[in-house]
Amino acid sequence: MDEFMTFAEIFAPARLSESPTAVPEPERPPCPCAATLAELRRMRASMSEALERAVTALLTDIAASVLARELRLAPADVRCIVSQLLEQFSMEEPACVRVCPTDAPLLEGFALPVRVDASLRHGDAVLEVRNGSIESLLGMRLASALSASVDP
Numbered sequence: 001m002d003e004f005m006t007f008a009e010i011f012a013p014a015r016l017s018e019s020p021t022a023v024p025e026p027e028r029p030p031c032p033c034a035a036t037l038a039e040l041r042r043m044r045a046s047m048s049e050a051l052e053r054a055v056t057a058l059l060t061d062i063a064a065s066v067l068a069r070e071l072r073l074a075p076a077d078v079r080c081i082v083s084q085l086l087e088q089f090s091m092e093e094p095a096c097v098r099v100c101p102t103d104a105p106l107l108e109g110f111a112l113p114v115r116v117d118a119s120l121r122h123g124d125a126v127l128e129v130r131n132g133s134i135e136s137l138l139g140m141r142l143a144s145a146l147s148a149s150v151d152p
Contacts, residue, residue, distance in 0.1 A: 022116050025113040039149075044047075047064065056146075057148060061144055063142060063145070063146055065148070067142060071122075073125070075122065075123075076122060076123030078099060078106045078107065078123065078125060078140065079102040079106055079107060079110070079121070081125050081136055082097050082107060082110065082112075082125050082127070082136075084128045084136075085097070085125060085134060085136050086111075086112070086127065089127060089134055090131065092127075092130065092131070092134070093129055093130040094112055094127055094128070094129050095112070095113075095128045095129060095130065096112050096113040096114065096115055096128045097110070097112050097113075097114055097115070097125060097126065097127050097128065098114075098115045098116070098117040098120060098125070098126040098128065098133075099114060099115075099116065099120060099124065099126075100116070100117065100118070100120040100121055100122055100124060101116045101118060101119065103120075103122060103123070103125075104116050104124055116127075120137075121138060122138075123138040124136070124137045124138055
C-alpha cells in the first residue's frame, strides 16, 4: 500500500479521462437504415400535409353543398345582412348599398338608397361608404366560417 485513499475516492465513479484503464468506445459505423429512416420521415411529413389539404378541401366542398341546399330551402336574408353591415360600420358614413338585381326588391323601403349591381350574386351586399366600400360577399363569409372551423 503505497498510497492512502479515502472511502470517497475508492467508491467515487471513475472518470474516463483520469482512469488509465478506460478504453475509448469504438466509433459506430453509420446505420445502414439511416437513409431509409430519413426518407420515411420526409414521406410521413408529406403525407400529413397532403391529408391536411385534402381535409380542408373536403370540408369546403361539404360546407358549400350544405349551404347551397340551405339557400334553396330558405334564401339568404339580405335585409338582415345589410342591417348587420350598417350596425357594424355605422361610423363609416354609409351612402348606399349595392345588391344583385334579384335581391333589390327585398330592400324596398330601406333606410339607405339601394343600387342594383349585376356583378353581385344572390346573398352578396356591398355597403358604399364615404371613403370606399365594404363587401359582404357570400363566398367571403363562407371562407371566413371555414377558416374558423379549420384553424385551431
